[in-house]
Amino acid sequence: GIQVEQSPPDLILQEGANSTLRCNFSDSVNNLQWFHQNPWGQLINLFYIPSGTKQNGRLSATTVATERYSLLYISSSQTTDSGVYFCAVELDDKIIFGKGTRLHILP
């Protein structure tokens, strides 16, 4: 089946720093989404981005479908950005998740 690899697995940053999270996938996909899971376990959809670039405040995402990767950028990190970030790809009606990047923002 399709492989979805996220890197880095863990990231610790000081408040105010910028970060880039990566998602690689092993096959062509119909779609890609980014999610943030907060410390209470709630999963929030950040971006629905099969290709191109989208921005929402301090967050932006870029998907290069032909090269099978997506990047999530977080600028001027805040402690509320802490949690786990997942990418999920859609293929053959299924939505498959990577294992996530755990981000810890220090005050």
Added chain:
Amino acid sequence: DVKVTQSSRYLVKRTGEKVFLECVQDMDHENMFWYRQDPGLGLRLIYFSYDVKMKEKGDIPEGYSVSREKKERFSLILESASTNQTSMYLCASSFNRPELSSYNSPLHFGNGTRLTVT
């Protein structure tokens, strides 16, 4: 706002019990999904459904079944609970978008049910 409601936040069951996890969404979404989340393994797809009375196996369906009798409700059933089914269970829903190459609109998740089987 989309609301996906899972019936229990925490659940403790005994080995061998039949367990029902309920999920209800209020946005008339066609698609519904059940995932389980375990440390180091991310989210793994158990079952999904694209229509009433329709179900498809995900990547780890063994030991589970599902029911979708109404569009808004998708139930996950553990036929005989085992300790290796202790996990966080997450329900999600989305619109169906056949006009696009993708079948799904953005996924919306419930708050999760943390199930412990003793």
